[in-house]
Amino acid sequence: MIGGAADSPKRKSGGESGSDESGGPNAEVVLRGSDLAKTYSSKLPFGRDIEVLTGASVAIRRGEVVGIVGGNGSGKSTLMKILVGALDADDGSVTVNGRIGWCPQDELLYDRLTVAETFRLFGEGYGMDRSEIEAARDRLAETLDFEAFLDYRIDRLSGGNRQKVNLSIALMHDPDVLLLDEPYTGFDWETYLAFWDLTEELRERGTAVAIISHLINEQERFDRILELADGTLSDVTDQGSSQAGAEGIR
Secondary structure (H helix, E strand, O other), rough: OOOOOOOOEEEEOOEEEEEEEEOOEEEEEEEEEEEEEEEEOOOOOOOEEEEEEEEEEEEEEOEEEEEEOOOOOOHHHHHHHHHHHHOOOOOOEEEEEEEEEEOOOOOOOOOOOHHHHHHHHHHHHOOOOOOHHHHHHHHHHHHOOOOOOOOOOOOHHHHHHHHHHHHHHHHOOOOOEEEEEOOOOOOOOHHHHHHHHHHHHHHHHHOEEEEEEOOOOOHHHEEEEEEEEOOOEEEOOOOOOOOOOOOOEO
C-alpha cells in the first residue's frame, strides 16, 4: 500500500506479459495507474476541497514515448508523483513492473555537492557499484554535454546544466520506465535535440518514457498523447487536445 494507510490505494509490483518491446499495443505494460483519485483541502480564503484527480487511468508500455498534457493546475505533477510513489492517492491502484526513473520539475539536487559527488550519491542509492556509476556518469555527461562541469558544485551551474544533471540522475540506473516532468526547461536548442536523440535511443532499448509538459510542439515524436482534464485522462493523439494552440498541443 502507498503510505501504509488502511484506506490508501494499492501499489504493487508485477507485470503484464507481451512479446512486443517496440511500444506497440501488445507490448508489456511497465506502469499502470487505475482509477486514481486525489483531493486537496484548501483553507484559504475559504475552506473547500479541490478534486484534482477523479479516476485517472493510464497504462505505459515498454518502448513507447507518451506525452501527458494539461492546463496549469490540471494535476499533471500530482499524477506523476502518485505513479512514482512520492505521493499517496486517495483511491485507485498503481502497478509497477521494473525500475522507475523520475525527473521531477523540482530538482532533486544538493547545492553543496559537485556533479560527480551527486552521481555517486544517487548511484549508491540505486545499488550501483563504483564502475557502474562512473560509466553512467561519463556516458550521460558526454551525451548531454556537461563533461566540463563534473567537478563543479551544483550551486555553480547554470539552470540548463542543473536540469541536465537532474535528468541524468533519473536515467543513470537504466530504468524500465522514465517519468519526466517538464524535462527540457532551460535547455538550449542543441541540448533539446540531444535530449530527443537520447529519448529515441531509450525507446529502441525498450525503455518507456512518459513526458509531462504544458506544451508539445513536435507531436510526431510521441507514440501517444494523453490529456489530463477534469481529473481524468483521455487519448488525444488523433484529434488533438482541447487546449491546443497555434504553437502546439498544450
